[in-house]
Amino acid sequence: MTDKQTISWIFLATALATNTKPTDMNGISMVADGINHVVPTHKELQTSFAWLTKQGLIIKQGKSYELTNKGKLKYEAASKHTDKL
Numbered sequence: 001m002t003d004k005q006t007i008s009w010i011f012l013a014t015a016l017a018t019n020t021k022p023t024d025m026n027g028i029s030m031v032a033d034g035i036n037h038v039v040p041t042h043k044e045l046q047t048s049f050a051w052l053t054k055q056g057l058i059i060k061q062g063k064s065y066e067l068t069n070k071g072k073l074k075y076e077a078a079s080k081h082t083d084k085l
Contacts, residue, residue, distance in 0.1 A: 003047070009036055010048035014058055015067055015075040022064035025049075 001009070013032035017023040025045055033039045040048075049065065052058040057071035067075060 006040070006044050007048045007051050010040060010045060011052055011057065011071075011075070013040075014052070014065055015071070018064075018066040022061055022066040024063050025065070028065060 009032060010028070013028050013035055014023075016035075017028045017031040029040055029045065049058065049060070052071070053060065056068055057074060058065050059068050
């Protein structure tokens, strides 16, 4: 996977995992595994979280992550015209 693909994968996993409440890295990793049938490495998660945080798409609170308002809008816009992951 390219870096962009990995970040997109982790962003989608974060969006799905945090749909109802903030979720820790393990919860996001399990959803990512369900999407791609591959458990993301610690480095993939850390790199993705760092980029997504820098872009203002996710926020970390304690040990949990969730989408920011900007992240929610991006996810909704990307999901609007498709029913596929």
